[in-house]
Amino acid sequence: MGLSPIDVYRDILPKTNCGDCGEKSCLAFAAKVVSENVSLSKCPHVLRENIAHYQKILDNQHKDGLYAKRDPAKDAVEWAEQRAALTDIKDLPYRIGGEIVEVDGKQALKLPYFGTHVYITNDGIYSNEIELDHWERVFLYNHIAQGGKSNPIGKFVPFHELPNTISKIKSLERHIKRPLEEYFTGKIELLRQRGISLGAKDVSREFSSCDLALLFYPLPKVPVLILFWDEETEEEHMPAQINLLFDETIIEHLDIESILFLLEKLANLLMDAK
Template identity: 30%
Template sequence: MSQVNSPLEIYKVLPKSNCRKCEMRTCMAFADAVLKGKKGLHQCPYLENSIIEQFEGKISNRSLRIEQQQEQMMEHLKAEVAAIDFASSAERLGASYSNGNLIINALGKDFIVDAKGNITSECHVITWLTVPLLNYIKQCQGKDPAGKWIPFRELPNGRARQPLFGQRCEKPLQKIADTHMDLLFDKVVYIFGGKYVETNFASDISLVLHPLPKVPMLISYSKPEENLSRLNIFFDTYTENNLDAESIQMLCTGLATMFEKIAFRHG
């Protein structure tokens, strides 16, 4: 067998039953996870050993290259952050400075960034937060939020990314809100320091959370009427003065994926 480069090549040998015994929602999602090195073929209980052996060694090289690229990108980013004067940057970032470290509150938790760009926290440090946090240190102009909310597509560089943002961020959260509304919003409030607010938007629930100190986001949800609900994510008009659109999308996609996993565990 030649090198496997597409999830479709893996999907062809799967049962296509979407049984979720691999802890993924669909067989296609499982195939994609296998290609990215996040899952192993052995985690599908219906595959025979002979099929698994056919794929052995054909996927790992691709996964390794991806991991190496990510590691190189992270090391480059950390080096750029290490060149920044933390003491003079703390106020700009809405952070605090102590013993040579920056302390930045993200999603209600404190993250400590040392002089080499390494990040530690009492909670789990994950890539979808690490990269935006380091970019925030680099990019943030210290612009305080204006208090005016706009959709992602109206950010200076948001329009081109809107289709993917809607697909990976807003739609998954809307689906969770429709089936696990209390779970979603209670978690946002009690785990991530979100706050319920009143807005001019016609919605049943609106709450604000701060993925980063000067990058607030507003989640607005309207309960189903005639089987149609609505969930939108809004950002402050000055958001891209402090963080680029790609990093914002990474943050929101990470949040949505995390809540999908929580909802999956709750059935």
């Protein structure tokens, strides 16, 4: 058993909450000492002999990872990796699209992704074209684990018609739809250009009620349709409006959190934000 924050607080620190270490309380300092390996000596009131004795114990337990602060993104990648580990690479083109290629003598799935490609092997996911952060890997692993075999059927539905989305609708409105509407007000041509540069097809002819319709394939079996009405200023002022629509089969390929992740990434790419 190592030293927990409570042990450090109870047995080593003076419990005066003086703030000289920069923390609001001795307990907050104890938590940092244990989980982030902050040196005990940062508290000027700990007895020297106690520092000498306890710091060694704390250093060793930190090396062993005991009570160490965990990185939620890394934990999520590990969890998602395990979830996807049972997948046979050979099945993936049938389930999620892409093609099997050989990379360094190993089989890999080359998967189109937001106008670029990622490679999926038994050792992980990588790309030569873009940098993939932890959350992006989690998203892709979830897609690999969940991806059903259905192809899109061409029936597009709004987010709120997908199951179990009620609690996420406000978040979609606030963080994705509204920023897009504000950003592209009066900039329909910019939206068209950015969409096309991300591989979208202009399908406005098929959706004549809106000013612009763009069909994206961020993943081979996950189409997203964006319908855009620019603001009207002539008679009554009507602000710009965006509708985001999904093929009904999307729920076979992504869970709701992953759909939001995908939309947020698409919105950021369109607005040219990182």
